[in-house]
Amino acid sequence: MAIAFFLLFIAVTLGITYWAARKTKTTSEFYAAGGGITAGQNGFALAGDYMSAASFLGIAGLVAQSGFDGLIYSVGWLVGWPVMTFLVAEPLRNLGKYTFADVVAFRLQQRPVRVAAAIGGLTVVAFYLVAQMVGAGNLIRLLFGLPYEGAIVAVGLVMLAYVLFGGMIATTWVQIVKAALLLSGATLLALLVLSRFGFNPLRLFAAAAERYGAESLAPGKLVTSPLEAVSLGLALMFGTGGLPHILMRFYTVPNARAARASVFYATGLIGAFYLITFILGFGASVIVGRDAIAQVDKGGNMAAPLLAQAVGGTAFFGFISAVAFATILAVVAGLTLSGAAQLSHDLWVNVVRRGQAPEHEQMRVARIATVILGIVAIALGVAFKGQNVAFMVGLAFAVAASENLPALMLAMFWRRYTTAGAVASIVTGTVAAIALIALSPTIQVELLHRASAIFPMKNPALISMPLSFLVGAIVSLARPEEAAQRGFEQSERRMHLGA
Amino acid sequence: MAKLSEVRALAARRMRVAVVLTLLTIVAYFGFILLVAFDKARLAVLLAPGLSVGIALGAAVIVVAWVLTGIYVRWANRTYDAELEALRKNEPR
Numbered sequence: 001m002a003i004a005f006f007l008l009f010i011a012v013t014l015g016i017t018y019w020a021a022r023k024t025k026t027t028s029e030f031y032a033a034g035g036g037i038t039a040g041q042n043g044f045a046l047a048g049d050y051m052s053a054a055s056f057l058g059i060a061g062l063v064a065q066s067g068f069d070g071l072i073y074s075v076g077w078l079v080g081w082p083v084m085t086f087l088v089a090e091p092l093r094n095l096g097k098y099t100f101a102d103v104v105a106f107r108l109q110q111r112p113v114r115v116a117a118a119i120g121g122l123t124v125v126a127f128y129l130v131a132q133m134v135g136a137g138n139l140i141r142l143l144f145g146l147p148y149e150g151a152i153v154a155v156g157l158v159m160l161a162y163v164l165f166g167g168m169i170a171t172t173w174v175q176i177v178k179a180a181l182l183l184s185g186a187t188l189l190a191l192l193v194l195s196r197f198g199f200n201p202l203r204l205f206a207a208a209a210e211r212y213g214a215e216s217l218a219p220g221k222l223v224t225s226p227l228e229a230v231s232l233g234l235a236l237m238f239g240t241g242g243l244p245h246i247l248m249r250f251y252t253v254p255n256a257r258a259a260r261a262s263v264f265y266a267t268g269l270i271g272a273f274y275l276i277t278f279i280l281g282f283g284a285s286v287i288v289g290r291d292a293i294a295q296v297d298k299g300g301n302m303a304a305p306l307l308a309q310a311v312g313g314t315a316f317f318g319f320i321s322a323v324a325f326a327t328i329l330a331v332v333a334g335l336t337l338s339g340a341a342q343l344s345h346d347l348w349v350n351v352v353r354r355g356q357a358p359e360h361e362q363m364r365v366a367r368i369a370t371v372i373l374g375i376v377a378i379a380l381g382v383a384f385k386g387q388n389v390a391f392m393v394g395l396a397f398a399v400a401a402s403e404n405l406p407a408l409m410l411a412m413f414w415r416r417y418t419t420a421g422a423v424a425s426i427v428t429g430t431v432a433a434i435a436l437i438a439l440s441p442t443i444q445v446e447l448l449h450r451a452s453a454i455f456p457m458k459n460p461a462l463i464s465m466p467l468s469f470l471v472g473a474i475v476s477l478a479r480p481e482e483a484a485q486r487g488f489e490q491s492e493r494r495m496h497l498g499a
Numbered sequence: 500m501a502k503l504s505e506v507r508a509l510a511a512r513r514m515r516v517a518v519v520l521t522l523l524t525i526v527a528y529f530g531f532i533l534l535v536a537f538d539k540a541r542l543a544v545l546l547a548p549g550l551s552v553g554i555a556l557g558a559a560v561i562v563v564a565w566v567l568t569g570i571y572v573r574w575a576n577r578t579y580d581a582e583l584e585a586l587r588k589n590e591p592r
Contacts, residue, residue, distance in 0.1 A: 068542075071557040072535060078561050079528040082568045086517035086524075090575075206549030217551040218543030219535045226536040233532045237525070257580060264565075264572045271561045278558075413514075489503060496510045497501065497587055 001318030002143055009181075009326045010158060016173045020166035027362045030167035031098040031341050032251040037172055039258040043265025045172045046249050048179030050077075050240075050266070051273055052331045053135055053324050054393055056182065059274070060307075061300025063281020064293055067208065067216030070281055072223060074274035076233060080240025081267040088241040088405075089263050090256040091412045091495045099338075100247045100404060101346045104411040104426075106494075107487025109419040111351050116426040118346040120403040121244040123430055125339040126380070127396040128243075129332065133381030134389045136328040142302060143321040148385055156378035159333045163340065163370050168252055171333045178323075178330040183273060185323045189304070190276045192311040193283035201279055208282045212290065231462035232394075238465065239397030242404030245338035256498060280304050287311060336373045343369035391442045394459060398437065402464035403429030410472050412495060415488045417472070418481035425472025432467050436460030501586040509582050516574060520567050527567075531560045 028034050037045065055077060063070030096102035101117035133152055140151035162170045197203040209217050223229045240246065250259045284293060284303035287310050296302045305324065309317035344366040349357045357365070407426050410417045436455050437443060444453035457463075534542055534556070542553030 068551070068553050068557075071554065072532070075528065075531060075557050075560045079524055079564050082524045082564045082571075083521055085568050086521050086571055202547060202549035204549070205554065209549060214543065214545070214551075217545070217549070218553055219539045223532065223535045226533060229532045229536040230529065233529055237528065257576065260572055260575055264568050267565050267568045271565045274561060275558060492510065493501075493503070493506060496506050496513075497583070 001314050002321040003318075005318050005322035006144075006325055009177075009322055013170075013174045013177065013326075013329075014158075014161060016177070017162050017166035017170040020170035020173065023169055024165070024167040026359060027098070027345070027366060029169060030363060030366055031248070031337075031345065033168040033172055035252060035254050037252040039253060039261035040265060041172070041176055042249055042253050042258070042262035043269060044179045045175040045252070046246060046262060046266035047269040047273070048175035048182070048330055049246055049249065049334045050270055051179065051182055051327065052132065052393075053139060053328045054131065055274070056186070056277065056327060057139070057301045057304055057324055058299075059277045060281045060284060060304040061293070061297075061302070063278055064284040064288075064303035065290060065300040066220050066222070067212065067282070067285070068218055069220045069222035071278055072219070074278065076236035077240075078267070078271050078274060079233075080237050081263060081270065083237055084241035084246075085260065085263040085267070088247070088408060089250055089259045092247060092408070093250045093253070093256045093259040094498045095412065095491065095495050096251060098248070098251060098345045099341050100242075100244060100408060101342065104407045104422060105350075106411065107484050107491045108411070108417070108422055108481075110355065112419055113422050114346045114350050116423045117404075117407065118342045118351075120399070120407070120426045120430045121342045121346075122339055123434070124242070124396050124400045124404065125244055125335050125342075126376075127392045127399065128245075129335050129339075129377050130380045130384050131389045131392040131396070132328055132332050132335065133377055134384050134387065136325070136332070137381055137385065139301065139324060139328065142297060143305065143325065149382055152378055152381040155329055155332060156374050156381070159329055159336060159377075160371065160374040162329075162333045163337050163374075164367055168248075168337060171330075171337050172249075172252060174333060175330045178326045179269070181323050182327055183269065183276075185320055186273060186276045186280065186304075189308055189311070189316070189320065190279045190283070192316075193279060193287065193307065196287070196311075201282075204279065204282050204286060207286045211286060216285070225457075227462065228457055228459065231457055231459040234465055235394065235398040235401045235459050235461035237401075238405050239399075239401035239461070242400030242408070243396070244342065244400075244404070245334045247404075248338045248341060277304075280307060283307050283311075332377060336370060336377060339373045340366055340369040343372070388447070391437070391458075395433070395437050398459055398461045398464065399430055399433045401461050402433040402468050406465065406468040406472060410469070410476075412491075414473075414476075415485055416476050416480060418476040418479065418484050420479060420481070421472045421474075421476030424475040425468050428471040429464055429468030432464035433460050436464060501589045505586055509579070509586060513575070513579055516571065516579075520571050524564060524567055527560050527563050531556055 105113040137148040284307040308320035439455040441453040444450045
């Protein structure tokens with residue numbers, strides 16, 4: 001049953017890809033859907049990019065297993081969106097073309113800045129990809145009983161078909177279809193659960209508290225030290241505005257006004273989705289039971305599908321499973337496209353060819369880059385088989401908050417920012433975030449089983465994000481760059497008035 | 500061509516609104532997360548059967564985040580865009 005639903009999804013999305021492929025002839029269409037996506041459509045696509053299987057299955061599972069603590073993650077993952085709306089969306093839309101490096105490099109020397117920004121951006125994409133691919137392999141084994149490697153290759157190939165032939169147009173529509181399916185599936189599931197509790201969520205929560213104790217409605221062990229909490233909060237709040245595959249979506253709408261409206265829609269959809277997921281988690285703990293969930297998967301990832309089975313039977317289980325798989329597929333496609341844009345548009349066209357590459361060559365390189373990233377995604381998925389990769393999404397957010405966001409902010413709003421400052425800030429942010437995670441309890445204690453960790457915090461953003469700003473400022477002030485300051489006026493005009 | 504000083508004045512007004520709303524988001528979110536870290540007991544208090552202070556505040560932060568985004572979009576669509584359009588009229592096309 002699950003497989004039938006899933007094959008139907010594949011058939012529909014490949015149909016969309018075929019339609020999109022006929023409309024994808026130029027790089028503008030390949031990277032940015034020709035700017036022809038409406039604000040409402042982009043709202044769904046943004047939400048689709050963000051509502052990964054980790055947030056659907058993972059948060060539902062966390063709430064099912066520990067109650068309230070799951071809400072802490074949901075809240076954190078949402079609050080990055082207002083910040084992105086206020087500070088990033090519109091200037092980014094006006095200043096850039098395909099990638100966030102367009103904005104950082106606007107008035108600086110193209111080659112060094114593009115290399116640094118691409119390395120930082122690709123690092124974020126790589127960590128995010130590993131988490132998604134490993135999740136895909138495990139999930140498909142649980143849901144459909146397929147072998148891990150086969151599942152990884154299948155995800156890789158279907159995703160490649162979307163991106164390679166249909167570019168941003170196909171990727172956007174796959175994302176919209178998936179977001180609509182995920183939201184309607186989760187809503188229906190929540191309504192079925194609530195129908196057993198007189199459509200009153202509080203009665204459901206009370207039932208959970210009765211069965212598992214009042215502590216399931218209160219904070220538990222997830223957040224212990226205040227510093228840790230602030231550091232995680234910083235990464236989530238400022239990392240969202242530095243995720244390359246999210247930022248890239250602002251180029252698919254016609255103007256800054258549409259970019260602004262689309263984040264409003266996306267924030268509403270994602271917020272509603274997290275509230276629904278919270279109900280699903282409690283529903284699973286009451287109706288399915290914590291022990292039964294843990295028996296199928298210790299991490300709790302099967303809470304939502306098992307709940308669908310319990311309240312809607314095998315057909316609904318199949319539908320929810322297929323939606324979860326579709327979610328992974330769509331998110332991986334978005335990540336691959338944003339990585340390919342950085343490889344081809346930033347590194348090949350603007351660094352190797354110094355901005356002088358004919359259109360047909362740009363398209364060819366973009367497609368080659370897509371294939372390379374598809375192969376890398378499959379290889380990473382296989383290489384990290386059996387590893388606990390949950391921390392990698394957190395790491396992706398930490399790197400994004402420490403590297404992409406400071407570079408964007410300083411480039412857009414600070415006149416005296418220089419090429420050397422940008423490179424130094426991006427490299428510092430990336431290296432500091434990764435090094436501190438490598439020395440953190442997550443790697444040292446949980447992965448390598450050492451007694452203690454050199455760096456005491458699990459999340460590095462509290463240190464690495466201010467450090468990145470600081471290094472960028474000091475290096476820029478140490479050696480002023482006149483050309484960059486002269487370019488600031490043009491940059492200001494374009495950023496505020498539009499292209 | 501629009502005067503740069505006028506563009507800057509309008510941009511500064513947008514920035515003030517953006518910064519105030521960002522700070523409100525930060526206060527709402529970090530207020531919640533610091534309560535989680537420092538005062539777990541208070542969040543465990545039940546307001547009604549099934550509804551703890553923690554659940555109410557967490558859900559409220561999600562709603563507040565969305566409402567703040569809405570306030571910004573409404574302001575920008577009405578006030579900012581109108582003034583921007585006036586400036587743009589002077590741009591060479």
